[in-house]
Amino acid sequence: MWRFYNQRCCMENYIKEAKNGFTIDRIATGDFKATELDLLIKLLAYNLFERFKRDCCEPVHQGYTIARFRLEFFQCAATLIRHDRSVVLKLMNNFAGQHVWKRIEAHVARLE
Numbered sequence: 001m002w003r004f005y006n007q008r009c010c011m012e013n014y015i016k017e018a019k020n021g022f023t024i025d026r027i028a029t030g031d032f033k034a035t036e037l038d039l040l041i042k043l044l045a046y047n048l049f050e051r052f053k054r055d056c057c058e059p060v061h062q063g064y065t066i067a068r069f070r071l072e073f074f075q076c077a078a079t080l081i082r083h084d085r086s087v088v089l090k091l092m093n094n095f096a097g098q099h100v101w102k103r104i105e106a107h108v109a110r111l112e
Helices: 002-006 011-022 032-056 066-074 098-111
Strands: 079-082 085-091
Touching: 011 032, 011 066, 032 085, 079 098, 085 098
Parallel strands: none
Antiparallel strands: 079 085
8 A cells, every 4th residue: 555655645735735826726606617717727827837847947946835936036026017018027126036036037038
């Protein structure tokens, strides 16, 4: 039994992350099709986040949950500017994780 379950022990953590970070346990509507679509979009977001961490983040950040990632990088003073069909995120000058964020941006730019 232990050998069978040993390879699957992390699955519970993945499910907990999807429930806590992406609210897959909340039903948006009473309509089955809308609820199914809502769940699929949330699972797509979860998978994109996991791929983003693996491909663009430094090893120290690859273990972050979505809540910790939001706290480290997105809950900071910033302004979202829309101009000429483009959107620019301007971070404050003394943002604590700014250097790490710039390296992540460079990884994303190399993917294009």
